[in-house]
Amino acid sequence: MTFIAPRVADEKDWLQGETGPWELIIGLEVHAQVASIAKLFSGAPTAFGAEPNTQVALVDAGLPGMLPVVNKYCVEQAVRTGLGLNAQINKFSRFDRKNYFYVDLPQGYQISQFEHPVVGEGEIEIVPEGGEPVTVGIERLHLEQDAGKSIHDLSPDETYVDLNRSGVALMEIVSKPDMRSAAEASAYVDALRQIVRALGTCDGDMEKGNLRADVNVSVRKPGGELGTRCEIKNVNSLRFIRQAIGYEARRHIEILEAGGEIDQETRLYDTVKGETRTMRSKEDAHDYRYFPDPDLLPLELSDDFIDRIKADLPELPAARKARFVEQFRLPDYDAGVLTSDKATGDYFEIVAQKRDPKSASNWMMGELFGRLNADEIGIEDSPVSADALGGLIDRIADKTISGKIAKDVFSKMFEGEGTADEIIERDGLKQVTDMGAIEAMVDEVIAANRDQAEKAKDNPKLVGFFVGQVMKKSQGKANPQAVNELLRSKLGL
Numbered sequence: 001m002t003f004i005a006p007r008v009a010d011e012k013d014w015l016q017g018e019t020g021p022w023e024l025i026i027g028l029e030v031h032a033q034v035a036s037i038a039k040l041f042s043g044a045p046t047a048f049g050a051e052p053n054t055q056v057a058l059v060d061a062g063l064p065g066m067l068p069v070v071n072k073y074c075v076e077q078a079v080r081t082g083l084g085l086n087a088q089i090n091k092f093s094r095f096d097r098k099n100y101f102y103v104d105l106p107q108g109y110q111i112s113q114f115e116h117p118v119v120g121e122g123e124i125e126i127v128p129e130g131g132e133p134v135t136v137g138i139e140r141l142h143l144e145q146d147a148g149k150s151i152h153d154l155s156p157d158e159t160y161v162d163l164n165r166s167g168v169a170l171m172e173i174v175s176k177p178d179m180r181s182a183a184e185a186s187a188y189v190d191a192l193r194q195i196v197r198a199l200g201t202c203d204g205d206m207e208k209g210n211l212r213a214d215v216n217v218s219v220r221k222p223g224g225e226l227g228t229r230c231e232i233k234n235v236n237s238l239r240f241i242r243q244a245i246g247y248e249a250r251r252h253i254e255i256l257e258a259g260g261e262i263d264q265e266t267r268l269y270d271t272v273k274g275e276t277r278t279m280r281s282k283e284d285a286h287d288y289r290y291f292p293d294p295d296l297l298p299l300e301l302s303d304d305f306i307d308r309i310k311a312d313l314p315e316l317p318a319a320r321k322a323r324f325v326e327q328f329r330l331p332d333y334d335a336g337v338l339t340s341d342k343a344t345g346d347y348f349e350i351v352a353q354k355r356d357p358k359s360a361s362n363w364m365m366g367e368l369f370g371r372l373n374a375d376e377i378g379i380e381d382s383p384v385s386a387d388a389l390g391g392l393i394d395r396i397a398d399k400t401i402s403g404k405i406a407k408d409v410f411s412k413m414f415e416g417e418g419t420a421d422e423i424i425e426r427d428g429l430k431q432v433t434d435m436g437a438i439e440a441m442v443d444e445v446i447a448a449n450r451d452q453a454e455k456a457k458d459n460p461k462l463v464g465f466f467v468g469q470v471m472k473k474s475q476g477k478a479n480p481q482a483v484n485e486l487l488r489s490k491l492g493l
Contacts, residue, residue: 015219015249015253017253017254017256017257018257019257020221021221021222022219022220022221022222022249022252022253023180023219023220023221023222023223023224024180024181024182024217024218024219024245024249025177025179025180025217025218025219025220025226025227025229026177026179026180026181026182026184026185026215026216026217026245027174027175027176027177027178027179027216027229028174028175028179028185028188028189028213028214028215028216029172029173029174029175029213029214029216029231030172030173030175030189030192030211030212030213030214031146031170031171031172031173031211031212031213031214032081032170032171032172032173032192032196032201032202032204032210032211033046033146033168033169033170033171033202033203033209033210033211034074034077034078034143034168034169034170034171034201034202035077035200035201035202035203036071036073036074036077036169038071038073039057039060039071039145039167039168039169040068040070040071040074040111040143040144040145040167040168040169040170041059041060041068041069041070041071041111041145041167042057042058042059042060042068042069042167043057044056044057044060044167046168046169048208048210050164052160052162052164053162053163053164054164055164056163056164056166057167059167060106060163060166060167061106061163061166062105062106062107062108067295068111068293068295068296070095070296070299071169074143074169075118075143075299075301076309077169077171077201077202078118078119078141078143078171078201079118079119079301079305079306079309080199080200080201080309080312080313081119081141081171081173081195081196081199081201081202082118082119082120082122082141083306083309083310083313084195084196084198084199084201084313084316085119085122085123085124085138085141085173085195086122086123086124087119087120087121087122087123087138087141088119088120088121088122089118089119089120089301089306090116090117090118090119090120090301091300091301091302091303091306092116092298092299092300092301093113093116093117093118093142093298093299093301094113094115094116094292094293094296094298094299095111095112095113095143095292095293095296095298095299096111096112096113096114096115096290096291096292096293097109097110097111097112097290097291097292097293098110098111098112098114098144098288098290099288099289099290100287100288102147102150103150103159103161104147104148104149104150104161104162104163104166105147105148105166106148106163106166110144110145110147111144111145111293111296112142112143112144112145112172113142113143113144114142114290115290116298117140117141117142117143118141118142118143118299118301119138119140119141119142120140121137121138121139121140122137122138122141123135123136123137123138124136124138124188124191124192124195125318126184126187126188126191127187128181128183128184128186128187129183129187131181131183131184134178134179134180134184134187135178136175136176136178136179136184136188137175137176137178138173138174138175138176139174139175139176140173140174141171141172141173141174142171142172142174143169143170143171143172144169144170144172145166145167145168145169145170146165146166146167146168146169146170147165147166148161148162148163148164148165148166149161149162149164149165171196171201171202173192175188177216177226182241182242182245182246182249183242185215185241185242185245186238186241186242189211189213189238189241190238192211193206193211194317194339194340194341195316195317196211197341197342198314198315198316198317198320198341198342199313199314199316200314200342204341206236206237206238207236207237209234209236211236212234212235212236213234213235213236213241214231214232214233214234214235215231215232215235215241215244215245215248216229216230216231216232217229217230217231217232217245217248217249217252218230218252218262219249219252219253219256227252227256227262228261228262228263228264229264230248230252230262230263230264230265230266230267230276231265231266231267232244232245232248232266232267232268232269232276233266233267233268233279234268235269240269240271243269243271243274244269244276247269247274247275247276248267248276251276263281264281265278265279265280265281266278266279266280266281267279314342317339317340317345320339320345321335321336321339322335324338324339324345324348328352328357328358328361329357329358330357330358330361334358334361334365337365338361338364338365341379343378343379343380344364344379346386347364347379347382347386348360348361348364348386350386350387350390351363351364351386351389351390351393353390355390355393355394355397356393356397359393359396359397360389360390360393363389363392363393363410364389367407367410368382368384368389368410371411371414383413383414383415383416384410384413384414388413388419388420389410391419391420391421392406392409392410392413392420394420395409395420395421395424399479400424400430401424401429401430402476402477402479402480404471404476404480405429405476405477406420408429409423409424409429412427429477430477438470438474438478438479438482438483438486439486441470441473441474441478441483442466442470442483442486442487442490443490444473445466445469445470445473446466446487446490446491448469449465449466449469452465452466453466453491456491457491463484463487463488463491466487466491467480467483467484467487470483470487471483
């Protein structure tokens, strides 16, 4: 699977120290919230934005005697994601207790998976824009429950706790340390986001924290031994991932070149100051005292269970992009944009049906995306449906309206004023194709601009002036091609 990510700044400056070049080593632990209406071990809902502590079952609150029950659907979603990552699905897996204390972790431990995850090794291929393909190995994908949320800014003396997220199912996708630049790390997270959204296993909404990354960064001299790594917790945008890596790489290099040592620790990225800061010393696995959860039996998956999920997998972004290039003859860039999420790809396929695919692509990536972005609307909620946009493109193709008028029609469609046909008919926007009427307007414009007409014989570029005057006279309704041809003939060009 191959994905294209946005371009980022040249990173060579980050890695050039006074003692020479350094190599950056990056591994990522991406937490993806499972798309499920219930939590991993309880039936409590998972809707975003609910009032604090209104989506909490007794087991989520860690009350004595409450027993967790595995949500089968969450297991299916994890397996589906593993298959989308070309990863090994482990028929035997087990839940463990990861012991640590947070005030928003009421049980005093997190139910996770350690030695026996549900998904084993896999890989995806990424292509940072302007770079070469890179294969990133997947170490594992395991299921775990999320903790609650501590709120520190409601009182100067107290910390408030919201347990709505406590017990929400997470897939932790752990990469191998195969990335060597912030651009690759960004491309990798974007690739994962595209995959889980296409699979329907996570909505990939980074703003809501439904997909976030712990970024492990270290530096070394090229070809040398691996350096001490630091983990940057809970980074929730591609831009912040790149910025955090850049800052941390420079910090490591400066410390090492000054003769210091890197402390293995967990850090936070301050998006306002653009820097990382210490959160806590980095724990190792033995610090958490993992042991099998005595309240949960191991998961044992049958071949039939796995095969049923595999048979139901949708077309993934990389395969869809390749098909768009081959079937619709789109440029790589267009195909990458249009397959960045399932809804966009579905919309395009409707618009492009029995129409020129490049016209469909241009209208979507130009007028449609421009308005959706300006109004902060997702394509699923577009006021202009795919069929409606296709109808507008049809009116351009059959020369009912010009491309310029079509933009005005689209704007009115977006504002809910009707379909393209209704707006064209109501506002009298049909293109003038009567050659006699067009010729009369051309003659009037030439007669009114005799001096310019004489100069046009020596300066053919002046034809643009006359085209503009005719189009203005026709209120934009004259067929531009017919206008151009008549003018060139009458001006002797």
